[in-house]
Amino acid sequence: MITATTESLIFELSSPGRRGCSLPELDVPETDLPSEMLREDLPFPEVSEVDVVRHYVRLSQLNYAVDVGFYPLGSCTMKYNPKVNDRAAQLPGFAHTHPYQPVSTVQGSLSLMYELQEALRALSGFDAVCLQPSAGAHGEFAGVLLMRAYHQARGDDRRDVILIPDSAHGTNPASTAMCGYATVEVRSDQRGNVDLDDLRAHCDDRVAGMMLTNPNTLGLFEENVLEIADLIHECGALLYGDGANFNAIMGIAKPADLGFDVMHFNLHKTFSTPHGGGGPGSGPVGVSSRLSDYLPGPIVAKNDDLFSLHWPRYSVGRMKAFYGNFGVLVRAYTYIRTLGAQGLREVSEAAVLNANYLRVRLQDVYPLAIDRTCMHEFVLAGPPPGAEGVHTVDIAKRLMDLGHAHPPTVYFPLIVPEAIMIEPTETESKETLDQFVADMVQIAGEAQTTPELLRAAPHHTPVRRLDEVRAARKPVLRYPSEPT
Numbered sequence: 001m002i003t004a005t006t007e008s009l010i011f012e013l014s015s016p017g018r019r020g021c022s023l024p025e026l027d028v029p030e031t032d033l034p035s036e037m038l039r040e041d042l043p044f045p046e047v048s049e050v051d052v053v054r055h056y057v058r059l060s061q062l063n064y065a066v067d068v069g070f071y072p073l074g075s076c077t078m079k080y081n082p083k084v085n086d087r088a089a090q091l092p093g094f095a096h097t098h099p100y101q102p103v104s105t106v107q108g109s110l111s112l113m114y115e116l117q118e119a120l121r122a123l124s125g126f127d128a129v130c131l132q133p134s135a136g137a138h139g140e141f142a143g144v145l146l147m148r149a150y151h152q153a154r155g156d157d158r159r160d161v162i163l164i165p166d167s168a169h170g171t172n173p174a175s176t177a178m179c180g181y182a183t184v185e186v187r188s189d190q191r192g193n194v195d196l197d198d199l200r201a202h203c204d205d206r207v208a209g210m211m212l213t214n215p216n217t218l219g220l221f222e223e224n225v226l227e228i229a230d231l232i233h234e235c236g237a238l239l240y241g242d243g244a245n246f247n248a249i250m251g252i253a254k255p256a257d258l259g260f261d262v263m264h265f266n267l268h269k270t271f272s273t274p275h276g277g278g279g280p281g282s283g284p285v286g287v288s289s290r291l292s293d294y295l296p297g298p299i300v301a302k303n304d305d306l307f308s309l310h311w312p313r314y315s316v317g318r319m320k321a322f323y324g325n326f327g328v329l330v331r332a333y334t335y336i337r338t339l340g341a342q343g344l345r346e347v348s349e350a351a352v353l354n355a356n357y358l359r360v361r362l363q364d365v366y367p368l369a370i371d372r373t374c375m376h377e378f379v380l381a382g383p384p385p386g387a388e389g390v391h392t393v394d395i396a397k398r399l400m401d402l403g404h405a406h407p408p409t410v411y412f413p414l415i416v417p418e419a420i421m422i423e424p425t426e427t428e429s430k431e432t433l434d435q436f437v438a439d440m441v442q443i444a445g446e447a448q449t450t451p452e453l454l455r456a457a458p459h460h461t462p463v464r465r466l467d468e469v470r471a472a473r474k475p476v477l478r479y480p481s482e483p484t
């Protein structure tokens with residue numbers, strides 16, 4: 001149902017003869033255009049300038065973004081992105097560079113990429129970093145290709161399986177399948193860690209590697225990570241780190257020290273670029289020395305004070321045209337340099353503190369999926385007790401009525417029925433967190449006393465509850481929309 005906010009679609013404002021611009025008198029000879037280029041009817045709306053401006057401003061106000069309000073979308077790290085990052089990316093020396101320019105004319109850009117590689121190396125403890133992949137999932141794909149290249153180079157062709165915990169993000173098995181491996185699921189235990197007995201039962205000479213997210217998608221630090229790394233290495237396999245949750249451990253723990261052989265960074269999340277809706281992204285991969293010769297290329301090398309493009313000896317090839325998503329690299333570099341090593345550590349500390357603050361304030365009202373100190377996010381196990389017929393989706397929709405136009409992630413991770421995954425990030429104030437708690441507490445009360453209010457929510461948004469699957473699979477992109 002569409003309410004008054006959007007009903008004045010631009011075609012409905014149309015009035016014959018109304019114009020949004022006035023052209024000067026014709027001062028050149030009038031010419032006939034070929035008739036095949038002309039048509040009788042051109043159904044453009046006839047509107048004034050103010051109609052157009054108001055229409056588009058109104059549409060822009062329907063967009064929700066982290067610049068508008070709280071965005072606790074678990075697993076996505078929707079932190080506020082400082083505007084200075086965008087300013088840096090817009091500098092003409094960066095923005096107007098052409099990828100075909102000779103290397104000697106882009107030393108500044110290459111130096112930025114080199115410094116970023118070095119910063120990511122320092123933060124992760126890895127031996128080498130390649131900036132090419134353009135998303136987390138793309139980094140995963142690169143990482144699994146590296147693991148495959150490593151085994152192939154050793155003539156170890158029997159390995160055809162990648163182990164993945166049941167809590168993992170869906171991109172992990174997808175990347176595995178794209179590289180021709182079968183996925184074998186490993187169970188989580190009662191504390192939300194990988195179940196070590198189940199892992200042991202799966203470790204054999206067919207395993208090429210394991211993909212592990214730490215902190216995992218329950219927002220919990222994998223307590224047995226060192227033991228997991230040992231088990232995986234003992235069976236001749238490699239340990240892949242899904243670095244999507246790096247925001248929790250920057251400057252505190254280095255993935256290489258935890259036993260990971262390769263990991264992707266989600267620069268657009270952890271290192272602050274506006275993201276969502278498919279881009280832009282950047283998913284550099286870091287690797288230990290045994291994988292560095294296989295890295296995608298080119299990577300940036302420094303000799304004396306000159307920067308050059310370098311191809312690792314047995315590179316798996318290019319992941320993307322040219323040099324990765326350069327604008328995101330500039331933003332990440334700016335973010336890192338603005339905060340410095342200590343500042344980045346404080347980012348992670350504040351992200352973890354904010355998540356634990358929310359967890360503790362909500363745990364008496366909503367059931368926790370796992371009752372443990374969390375990292376930068378945590379998972380609730382659905383509606384409060386006594387909420388008859390209310391589901392997680394109803395809570396999320398009701399949050400929209402209370403001004404949280406982008407509610408938390410719901411129904412992920414899949415191992416928690418009715419999951420609500422909350423990631424406040426470090427950039428939110430105590431007042432914002434307290435308001436969110438107050439709204440969640442109000443909704444818990446409503447769920448018990450007036451469940452129908454939740455089931456019919458949202459009530460105050462321009463578009464009411466949609467059939468989300470149909471909206472995604474069969475979007476209505478024409479006006480007037482075809483009858484359904």
Ligand SMILES: Cc1ncc(COP(=O)(O)O)c(C=O)c1O
Pocket residue numbers: 075076135136137138169171213217242244245266281283
């Ligand atoms: C745990 C985890 N892994 C991987 C990804 C994939 O990252 P991207 O969306 O950048 O491809 C995500 C994205 O949300 C994630 O949360």
